[in-house]
Amino acid sequence: MQPSLTKCSGPHWLSRSYVDNKGKGTGTSEGPRPPRLRKAAPASASARSASTTNAGTNATTDAADQRTSKSEEHVRHQQAAEAGTMAGSTRYLRYILIAFVALIVIFFISASSSSSRVPGREHLQSATDLLKGQGSLWKGSSSSAASGNTVPIVEDKAASGNAKTTLDPAAVNPAAPKHTEASSSPPGHADTSPNPYSGSLGSQNSLTSDKAPGPRMNATFVTLARNSDVWEISRSIRQVEDRFNHRYNYDWVFLNDAEFDETFKSVTSALTSGRTRYGKIDNEHWGFPDFIDQDKAAKVRQDMHERKIIYGDSISYRHMCRYESGFFFRHPIMLEYEWYWRVEPSIELYCDINYDTFQFMAENNKKYSFVISLYEYVETIPTLWNSVKTFMRKHPEHINPNNAMKFLSDDGGETYNHCHFWSNFEIGNLNWLRSPAYIDYFNQLDRDGGFFYERWGDAPVHSIAAAILLDKTQIHFFNDIAYYHVPFTHCPTGEKTRLDLRCHCNPKDNFDWNGYSCTKRFFETRRMSLPEGYEKEQ
Numbered sequence: 001m002q003p004s005l006t007k008c009s010g011p012h013w014l015s016r017s018y019v020d021n022k023g024k025g026t027g028t029s030e031g032p033r034p035p036r037l038r039k040a041a042p043a044s045a046s047a048r049s050a051s052t053t054n055a056g057t058n059a060t061t062d063a064a065d066q067r068t069s070k071s072e073e074h075v076r077h078q079q080a081a082e083a084g085t086m087a088g089s090t091r092y093l094r095y096i097l098i099a100f101v102a103l104i105v106i107f108f109i110s111a112s113s114s115s116s117r118v119p120g121r122e123h124l125q126s127a128t129d130l131l132k133g134q135g136s137l138w139k140g141s142s143s144s145a146a147s148g149n150t151v152p153i154v155e156d157k158a159a160s161g162n163a164k165t166t167l168d169p170a171a172v173n174p175a176a177p178k179h180t181e182a183s184s185s186p187p188g189h190a191d192t193s194p195n196p197y198s199g200s201l202g203s204q205n206s207l208t209s210d211k212a213p214g215p216r217m218n219a220t221f222v223t224l225a226r227n228s229d230v231w232e233i234s235r236s237i238r239q240v241e242d243r244f245n246h247r248y249n250y251d252w253v254f255l256n257d258a259e260f261d262e263t264f265k266s267v268t269s270a271l272t273s274g275r276t277r278y279g280k281i282d283n284e285h286w287g288f289p290d291f292i293d294q295d296k297a298a299k300v301r302q303d304m305h306e307r308k309i310i311y312g313d314s315i316s317y318r319h320m321c322r323y324e325s326g327f328f329f330r331h332p333i334m335l336e337y338e339w340y341w342r343v344e345p346s347i348e349l350y351c352d353i354n355y356d357t358f359q360f361m362a363e364n365n366k367k368y369s370f371v372i373s374l375y376e377y378v379e380t381i382p383t384l385w386n387s388v389k390t391f392m393r394k395h396p397e398h399i400n401p402n403n404a405m406k407f408l409s410d411d412g413g414e415t416y417n418h419c420h421f422w423s424n425f426e427i428g429n430l431n432w433l434r435s436p437a438y439i440d441y442f443n444q445l446d447r448d449g450g451f452f453y454e455r456w457g458d459a460p461v462h463s464i465a466a467a468i469l470l471d472k473t474q475i476h477f478f479n480d481i482a483y484y485h486v487p488f489t490h491c492p493t494g495e496k497t498r499l500d501l502r503c504h505c506n507p508k509d510n511f512d513w514n515g516y517s518c519t520k521r522f523f524e525t526r527r528m529s530l531p532e533g534y535e536k537e538q
């Protein structure tokens with residue numbers, strides 16, 4: 001093995017040393033090599049060829065001389081090799097020295113060009129530059145531009161292509177503290193930077209603050225609630241605001257048979273984007289009417305309790321059902337509005353609602369709407385249909401000739417099939433509920449006493465009214481409003497609809513085409529074809 005070859009492996013030795021010195025080498029020559037040191041390889045090779053040339057010029061023909069000259073040659077060879085090796089070593093040392101000095105110079109230049117280059121600042125710096133690369137403006141934060149503390153970044157085409165996008169971090173998150181040069185936050189915190197792509201979906205992203213243009217309808221959300229419902233209704237409000245109302249800012253009316261407390265008011269008003277109003281229900285509308293036989297009502301509750309009928313023994317539940325059936329739309333606050341959207345505690349909305357549903361109702365001559373329909377629990381309404389028939393007999397003038405009786409009855413109105421729209425969700429017209437037709441209807445039912453002698457729910461009461469008093473085209477099924485109230489889900493049928501509206505419900509949970517739903521029957525009543533894809537959800 002020739003020493004010169006060993007030395008010629010200088011770059012390997014140097015690179016190994018470089019890697020080992022960094023403390024992360026593997027001991028092989030495969031570690032990263034500084035480019036300058038790689039260039040030393042040809043210099044070693046030239047040293048090797050120089051030593052070979054010197055040896056060749058000293059050869060003679062005499063044997064002794066040959067021996068002498070061989071030994072001389074050997075010595076010379078060795079000297080030449082040593083000289084070549086030394087020359088190579090010196091060169092390498094020079095290169096190392098130059099590289100070392102160059103590294104020191106680069107280090108000092110970069111350190112002095114950015115006095116703010118402390119741990120944690122690099123991220124913020126580059127985020128700022130990224131925003132600048134997109135043509136963004138840091139409102140109220142001119143310091144970084146003025147100081148010229150910019151680290152050059154390579155602008156890629158994607159960044160410069162977005163140059164027209166103006167991104168105001170304050171708009172992205174107005175509550176976010178602004179980064180300042182003198183920030184005293186610990187490094188880990190100061191490292192946090194705004195997402196430069198926030199809001200890049202523009203108008204597609206309904207979670208950004210994009211208030212819908214145009215006038216508003218005379219409409220409000222309405223919720224009947226107890227103070228103890230505050231956290232459950234908060235969840236509902238948050239859903240409604242995120243999916244719809246942050247763009248429309250409709251009012252929200254809260255009604256209660258007791259005074260709302262400060263917690264309820266402050267929490268709910270903090271969550272709503274529109275005006276909040278709190279109304280106490282008059283005793284006349286929340287209590288037993290004088291024509292109710294209290295003993296009879298008590299016996300019914302006892303009996304229902306024994307038969308384990310849900311809410312069967314509850315007085316307040318009955319007041320609630322009666323109030324929702326006949327009075328909420330007559331509350332003094334509600335008298336100011338024409339349209340309502342009823343919201344209950346703990347509901348969910350799974351899709352964006354990108355249009356004004358109240359306006360839709362008005363423009364399409366709709367008076368009542370639903371998202372889920374089902375069969376009522378028979379034990380709670382044994383005589384309801386008798387009462388309805390009494391009303392129809394007494395007030396034929398109120399029965400709409402183009403009604404939706406087919407939705408309610410399979411025998412032309414003789415018997416009730418128990419189908420109803422689930423009234424914990426409703427968007428409807430308050431003037432219709434305040435109309436003589438509806439008031440006559442409610443008064444008949446109320447007089448017959450079934451709210452207390454049975455346990456009539458406001459869902460069948462509203463549904464029957466809508467089906468017999470309205471033109472069937474005035475009842476709307478909101479396929480695109482995805483909704484949950486325990487235990488049922490309405491998830492829009494149609495994959496395109498779900499993706500367009502950014503829905504997060506599982507279509508398998510959709511109740512519509514299930515045997516317990518009456519929605520198919522509604523489609524038949526209206527002679528509408530079922531939505532595309534319904535077969536897959538059965």
Ligand SMILES: Nc1nc2c(ncn2[C@@H]2O[C@H](COP(=O)(O)OP(=O)(O)OP(=O)(O)O)[C@@H](O)[C@H]2O)c(=O)[nH]1
Nearest residue numbers: 224225226229255256257258316317320344345424
């Ligand atoms: N102020 C008040 N509101 C009530 C009372 N009982 C029920 N409510 C409200 O009336 C609405 C309907 O009551 P719920 O208990 O949800 O009745 P439900 O939907 O039939 O039954 P759940 O399956 O329990 O939801 C909700 O908005 C309740 O907050 C009451 O006694 N006082």
Ligand SMILES: [Mg+2]
Nearest residue numbers: 344345424485
């Ligand atoms: Mg409920």
